[in-house]
Amino acid sequence: MPDDRTSVMLERLVGLPRVRVLAVDEAPLRVHVETRPDDVERCPECDAPARVKDRDRVPLTDLPCFGRRAVLVWHKRRWRCPAPSCPTGSWTETDPAIASSRLKLTDRAGRWVTFQVGCHGRTVAEVAADLGADWHTVNDAVVNYGVKLVDDPDRIGTVTALGLDETLFVKRGKWRTKQWSTSIVDVGAGQLLDVVQGRDAGPAARWLAARTPAWRAQIRWATLDMSGPYRKVFDMMLPDATQVADPFHLVRLAGEKLDEVRRRVQNETLGHRGWKADPLYRARKLLVIAQERLDETSQGKLTGLLKAGDPKGEVTTAWHAKEAVRELYAHRDPELALEWVDQLSADMRYRDCPPEVRQLGRTMHRWRTQIAAWHEAQVSNGPTETMNALAKRIKRVAFGLRNFVHWRIRVLLYAGKPDWSKLPTVTP
Numbered sequence: 001m002p003d004d005r006t007s008v009m010l011e012r013l014v015g016l017p018r019v020r021v022l023a024v025d026e027a028p029l030r031v032h033v034e035t036r037p038d039d040v041e042r043c044p045e046c047d048a049p050a051r052v053k054d055r056d057r058v059p060l061t062d063l064p065c066f067g068r069r070a071v072l073v074w075h076k077r078r079w080r081c082p083a084p085s086c087p088t089g090s091w092t093e094t095d096p097a098i099a100s101s102r103l104k105l106t107d108r109a110g111r112w113v114t115f116q117v118g119c120h121g122r123t124v125a126e127v128a129a130d131l132g133a134d135w136h137t138v139n140d141a142v143v144n145y146g147v148k149l150v151d152d153p154d155r156i157g158t159v160t161a162l163g164l165d166e167t168l169f170v171k172r173g174k175w176r177t178k179q180w181s182t183s184i185v186d187v188g189a190g191q192l193l194d195v196v197q198g199r200d201a202g203p204a205a206r207w208l209a210a211r212t213p214a215w216r217a218q219i220r221w222a223t224l225d226m227s228g229p230y231r232k233v234f235d236m237m238l239p240d241a242t243q244v245a246d247p248f249h250l251v252r253l254a255g256e257k258l259d260e261v262r263r264r265v266q267n268e269t270l271g272h273r274g275w276k277a278d279p280l281y282r283a284r285k286l287l288v289i290a291q292e293r294l295d296e297t298s299q300g301k302l303t304g305l306l307k308a309g310d311p312k313g314e315v316t317t318a319w320h321a322k323e324a325v326r327e328l329y330a331h332r333d334p335e336l337a338l339e340w341v342d343q344l345s346a347d348m349r350y351r352d353c354p355p356e357v358r359q360l361g362r363t364m365h366r367w368r369t370q371i372a373a374w375h376e377a378q379v380s381n382g383p384t385e386t387m388n389a390l391a392k393r394i395k396r397v398a399f400g401l402r403n404f405v406h407w408r409i410r411v412l413l414y415a416g417k418p419d420w421s422k423l424p425t426v427t428p
């Protein structure tokens, strides 16, 4: 047992208010502590002063100390009631300032790992390695502290542009079955509001139903990929909001159609899938690049390859369609937007067009008002492209986590803009 002066110094180093240092082991650094002995607990049943029955040594991963990993070994008292007739058995002391009784990290280490994983988007494995803790110890702490920040009612403010987007969160089992979720996004602020399981209409509609009518009424724009279920959610829950098709999805769809045409024509003309020397195979990367980003040489190369590999000009048509869809978003005049969309989708549905392009034209026709609404939304500070940026952020941080509840907390800590100034005060 250290003498008084040493004790004071050691306590300052350890920095916990009610704690006394019993011993310090080197390599690995283990600091043995107990709570001050003058704090005698009382029996919860009969209020008699309790007696110490025995002690449990509980190792808690702490923050590294002077460049070394550290473990705080808490010699926890087990109390018992001295009254022979009292039904109370024994109980173990708790002190949330040292550690939550459910976690194997000290309280300060628990908050630190939550910040590292939640705010900086570091992986649990990385942070666990820093502390010499195992993956579950760190993940449990992130989940327990994090859920308080994520479910803080102040996290969600007024939203004027709300988006729904499907998000893959894990591929599961022998067949790598995809598990989908729906991201609910404040498209104006670039904030992930929540994620719900599945990509059908039910869960997202229930989430919206759980908000107040006043909150829903402030939403002016409702952004979606061109999928039926999300349209249904908005029709049902936000009937007064203007629906806007996310440009990212339409441009991507146009790119997919071009790719389908290229692969079909390749197969029809040469009877096999793309080989290295085939003109269409060689053109595949140039086709994806935006026209304005092709220099003269690449432009010439693309024209040559199409001439060689695309006898009926079908790939060329699909390429023009893709470029025209992109160009739609360069226009800035909301008054004319619907006219452009109608003109373009009519051109695409013309019978000489490849079937893939006609199909794109039909999709555009079906979603014509939602596509054109983007232009109106743009001029009134409506949705931007943050939805796609957020989706990438989400994917980066936690794709592959199997437990949906944990996944939700992780992505919301990272992309949901929790109030990190509250981290020091939440209790797990």
Ligand SMILES: [Zn+2]
Pocket (backbone or CB within 6 Å): 043, 044, 045, 046, 047, 048, 081, 082, 083, 086, 087, 088
């Ligand atoms: Zn008692």
